Amino acid sequence: MSKLIVYYAHPGHKYSHVNQVMADAAGIVDNITFVDLYRDYPRFDIDVNVEQKRLWEHDVVLLQFPVFWYSTPSILKEWQDLVLEHGFAYGAGGDRLEGKKLMLAVTAAGPEEAYTHKGYQHYPIRVFLTPLEQTARLCRMRFPAPYVLYSALQAPVTGTVQPHVDGYRRLLEAIRDDRYDFDAAEKLDVVGYENLPIRAKD
Amino acid sequence: MDEILLLAFLFLVAGVIAVPIASRLGLGSVLGYLIAGIAISPLLHQLHVDVVSIQHIAEFGVVMMLFLVGLELEPRMLWSMRHRLLGLGGLQVVLTAAAVMVIARMFGQTWSVALAVGLVLSLSSTAIVLQTLNEKGLMKSDGGQSSFSVLLFQDIAVIPLLAFIPLLALPELMDVAGAAAASDDAHHVSLNLVERLNGWQRALVTAGAIGLVVVGGSFLTRPVFRFIAVARLRELFTAFALVLVIGIALLMIVVGLSPALGTFLAGVVLANSEYRHELESDIEPFKGLLLGLFFITVGAAIRFDLLFANLGGVVTMTFGLIALKAMVLYTLSRVFKVSGSDRWLFTLGLAQAGEFGFVLLTFSVANSVIPVALADQLLLVVMLSMLLTPLLFILYDKIIAPRFTASQEREPDEIDEQGSVLIAGHGRFGGIINRILLSAGFKTTVVDYQSEQLEMLRAFGVKVYFGDAMRPDLLHAAGIEEAKILVVAIDERESATELIHYVTENHPHVHIVVRAMDRLHVYELWNAGARDIIRETFDSSLRAGRSALEALGMHPYDAERQVRGFVINDREQMLSLASVYDPDIPAHENVEYVEKTKDFMDRYEQVMQGNSAAFGSRLDRGWVPPSLEDVEAEEEQAGNDPEEV
Numbered sequence: 069m070s071k072l073i074v075y076y077a078h079p080g081h082k083y084s085h086v087n088q089v090m091a092d093a094a095g096i097v098d099n100i101t102f103v104d105l106y107r108d109y110p111r112f113d114i115d116v117n118v119e120q121k122r123l124w125e126h127d128v129v130l131l132q133f134p135v136f137w138y139s140t141p142s143i144l145k146e147w148q149d150l151v152l153e154h155g156f157a158y159g160a161g162g163d164r165l166e167g168k169k170l171m172l173a174v175t176a177a178g179p180e181e182a183y184t185h186k187g188y189q190h191y192p193i194r195v196f197l198t199p200l201e202q203t204a205r206l207c208r209m210r211f212p213a214p215y216v217l218y219s220a221l222q223a224p225v226t227g228t229v230q231p232h233v234d235g236y237r238r239l240l241e242a243i244r245d246d247r248y249d250f251d252a253a254e255k256l257d258v259v260g261y262e263n264l265p266i267r268a269k270d
Numbered sequence: 271m272d273e274i275l276l277l278a279f280l281f282l283v284a285g286v287i288a289v290p291i292a293s294r295l296g297l298g299s300v301l302g303y304l305i306a307g308i309a310i311s312p313l314l315h316q317l318h319v320d321v322v323s324i325q326h327i328a329e330f331g332v333v334m335m336l337f338l339v340g341l342e343l344e345p346r347m348l349w350s351m352r353h354r355l356l357g358l359g360g361l362q363v364v365l366t367a368a369a370v371m372v373i374a375r376m377f378g379q380t381w382s383v384a385l386a387v388g389l390v391l392s393l394s395s396t397a398i399v400l401q402t403l404n405e406k407g408l409m410k411s412d413g414g415q416s417s418f419s420v421l422l423f424q425d426i427a428v429i430p431l432l433a434f435i436p437l438l439a440l441p442e443l444m445d446v447a448g449a450a451a452a453s454d455d456a457h458h459v460s461l462n463l464v465e466r467l468n469g470w471q472r473a474l475v476t477a478g479a480i481g482l483v484v485v486g487g488s489f490l491t492r493p494v495f496r497f498i499a500v501a502r503l504r505e506l507f508t509a510f511a512l513v514l515v516i517g518i519a520l521l522m523i524v525v526g527l528s529p530a531l532g533t534f535l536a537g538v539v540l541a542n543s544e545y546r547h548e549l550e551s552d553i554e555p556f557k558g559l560l561l562g563l564f565f566i567t568v569g570a571a572i573r574f575d576l577l578f579a580n581l582g583g584v585v586t587m588t589f590g591l592i593a594l595k596a597m598v599l600y601t602l603s604r605v606f607k608v609s610g611s612d613r614w615l616f617t618l619g620l621a622q623a624g625e626f627g628f629v630l631l632t633f634s635v636a637n638s639v640i641p642v643a644l645a646d647q648l649l650l651v652v653m654l655s656m657l658l659t660p661l662l663f664i665l666y667d668k669i670i671a672p673r674f675t676a677s678q679e680r681e682p683d684e685i686d687e688q689g690s691v692l693i694a695g696h697g698r699f700g701g702i703i704n705r706i707l708l709s710a711g712f713k714t715t716v717v718d719y720q721s722e723q724l725e726m727l728r729a730f731g732v733k734v735y736f737g738d739a740m741r742p743d744l745l746h747a748a749g750i751e752e753a754k755i756l757v758v759a760i761d762e763r764e765s766a767t768e769l770i771h772y773v774t775e776n777h778p779h780v781h782i783v784v785r786a787m788d789r790l791h792v793y794e795l796w797n798a799g800a801r802d803i804i805r806e807t808f809d810s811s812l813r814a815g816r817s818a819l820e821a822l823g824m825h826p827y828d829a830e831r832q833v834r835g836f837v838i839n840d841r842e843q844m845l846s847l848a849s850v851y852d853p854d855i856p857a858h859e860n861v862e863y864v865e866k867t868k869d870f871m872d873r874y875e876q877v878m879q880g881n882s883a884a885f886g887s888r889l890d891r892g893w894v895p896p897s898l899e900d901v902e903a904e905e906e907q908a909g910n911d912p913e914e915v
Contacts, residue, residue, distance in 0.1 A: 078893075079827060079892060079893050080892060080893020080894065080895075081825055081827070081828070082825070082828060083893055083894050083895055085895070106825070106826070106827035107825060107826050107827065108826075110826035110827040110829065110830040111830060177895075177901075178905075179905065182908065187908075188908040221895050221896070221898070221901045222898065222901060222902070225898065
């Protein structure tokens with residue numbers, strides 16, 4: 069059993085097509101911790117002590133959010149700025165996160181083709197997520213491939229919501245039950261619901 | 271039944287008309303009720319109403335009032351008052367009675383009549399004095415506490431006096447009043463069960479009754495309240511509160527103690543209980559109405575025919591009595607070190623005779639102690655002195671208190687330290703502002719003129735100054751020229767507006783942060799030149815609204831944004847209206863103001879009906895995804911066919 073904490077951040081929760089359903093699904097997975105950052109801190113007054121304790125007590129930290137302007141929703145940036153303190157997460161004596169895993173579950177509005185050098189977003193999605201990747205590296209955390217859904221705005225009509233949410237639930241359960249192959253995941257750029265490196269139950 | 275309704279209507283109408291007028295004229299509610307009583311007395315006379323018997327019922331208001339006073343007073347405080355209660359109260363009764371007795375003897379009364387008269391007149395009016403002190407917020411002052419000690423002692427003393435007065439009976443009056451006394455006695459005996467017991471049994475029963483009140487109050491109220499709460503009926507709490515007060519009063523009568531004392535004790539016992547406020551709010555209206563009724567009956571019972579028959583004599587006696595009582599009180603206040611304006615509050619406040627005087631007079635006549643003719647005159651003296659009491663309070667308020675305020679202002683408070691922030695008014699509102707500024711390391715200068723407040727703050731080491739921020743010289747001394755910010759948090763709205771006027775005109779460099787009482791006050795302050803205006807209950811209302819939204823299941827962040835949207839909308843509306851508000855034109859006659867208000871109401875209605883997104887759009891603009899059509903069109907334009915994904 070690994071201790072998994074899911075941080076969910078979506079300021080427009082009620083307009084969400086995919087993230088809301090994902091969050092609902094994550095909320096009912098047993099024996100993991102689920103945090104809705106906008107619910108816990110509607111006025112952004114993030115409790116650093118509480119958050120550091122949470123990180124300290126979990127093995128896998130999963131951030132679930134929609135990609136807004138090639139970055140995280142603002143509260144997640146606020147959370148990083150405040151919680152990942154020098155001396156706690158990095159720098160002298162900052163080894164509290166060492167060996168843990170930082171994983172992302174993101175949705176992107178554009179299609180997969182857009183996130184190529186020829187596409188209109190011009191870079192692969194991983195490029196936009198490098199700040200978080202480097203954050204993990206600085207904190208000496210592992211950074212497995214993000215769980216990504218492209219064309220999230222069209223997902224309700226293309227029928228990808230349900231498989232993506234099911235995959236999300238399987239992912240969370242696999243992480244919890246130590247059946248997620250982090251070694252394999254680290255070798256991939258991104259994972260989707262079709263290629264999750266999950267080991268079968270014993 | 272009809273008669274009761276008619277009477278109730280009469281009394282209520284008289285009070286409803288007279289009291290607001292009296293309050294507006296600054297006379298206080300007591301005088302208003304008294305005048306109302308005088309005004310309707312001819313009518314009551316026509317209807318053959320027995321004013322005195324109504325008065326006896328209304329006297330229960332005093333019992334309720336003492337219960338309420340008890341609720342405000344913790345046992346610890348009562349214990350710390352014990353010296354004043356016995357010393358100040360006891361000496362007041364004894365010295366006043368003795369002084370009156372000496373004078374009565376000089377006028378040729380026998381010593382027994384003189385003593386009875388002295389005792390009757392030594393008592394003051396708990397009803398008038400406590401009511402007025404509460405109304406003026408002086409109850410907690412030194413003068414108020416001293417007055418209360420004396421009144422409580424008097425209320426307790428009434429019971430032994432009732433036992434003592436019959437011993438002074440005059441043989442030659444016995445036959446005349448025999449019949450009346452007999453009926454009165456019969457009534458008395460029926461309730462008082464301890465009269466036939468001997469001394470130690472009586473002591474035992476008395477101790478038992480007090481013990482019952484204390485123990486019952488401590489341990490029984492909670493389960494009873496819980497039992498009643500099951501029914502979920504608001505009026506049951508009221509019923510129980512009345513049962514409690516009336517029951518204790520009855521118990522006290524049965525064992526021959528003062529009902530006022532009993533309920534007061536019960537109040538003290540319950541002062542720390544969580545039901546204190548419930549009891550308070552339940553009893554308060556009954557107390558108010560009964561006391562009002564009592565004051566009306568006092569006014570209505572004044573026999574003007576008798577008064578005019580011997581105007582000179584009665585008036586002389588009344589003023590003589592007030593002067594005499596005031597002298598005794600003044601002397602005692604010196605001995606007990608009640609000083610400053612408190613001494614005058616104490617001296618003038620208690621200088622009347624009181625409602626227990628009525629009781630004792632009637633009782634004395636019935637027991638053949640005082641001749642009827644003399645009693646009638648004394649009754650007038652008691653009433654007249656009660657009628658004059660509100661005037662003495664006005665004298666204190668208007669002439670004596672300001673003088674002490676002024677002298678205190680000049681003496682101790684040379685403002686020696688100037689902060690960059692000036693705070694006018696250090697109450698609940700200004701106090702928090704001061705704490706925030708201090709905790710952020712700013713230097714503040716606080717100006718306030720409520721001495722109790724300041725003394726307490728000083729004890730905590732806060733820099734505060736006594737004075738009226740309205741005075742330009744004080745503002746200057748406090749450093750308004752060098753101040754960056756002036757925080758106006760004084761309680762009086764007109765004063766606040768006036769202060770803003772003065773400062774914006776004479777010290778335009780100062781940024782003013784001002785507390786507004788309500789919307790209209792915002793407009794007035796805006797008009798006076800303030801721009802940083804904070805409504806005192808606005809933010810807490812917003813938070814309450816937000817809590818309600820969250821409780822209804824709204825996501826906390828959505829609730830937060832909903833409330834923020836409301837704030838922006840409200841502010842826009844407020845600023846728009848503030849700019850057309852004119853303090854010299856009543857709002858409903860201000861054409862532009864009315865037009866704008868209408869406009870806002872129309873817009874609001876449209877939003878409510880969903881015809882306009884004016885209010886909603888600002889809320890929803892964030893994070894609404896584009897429509898599916900837009901997404902597809904844009905993808906196509908970008909060279910990606912979404913259908914192929």
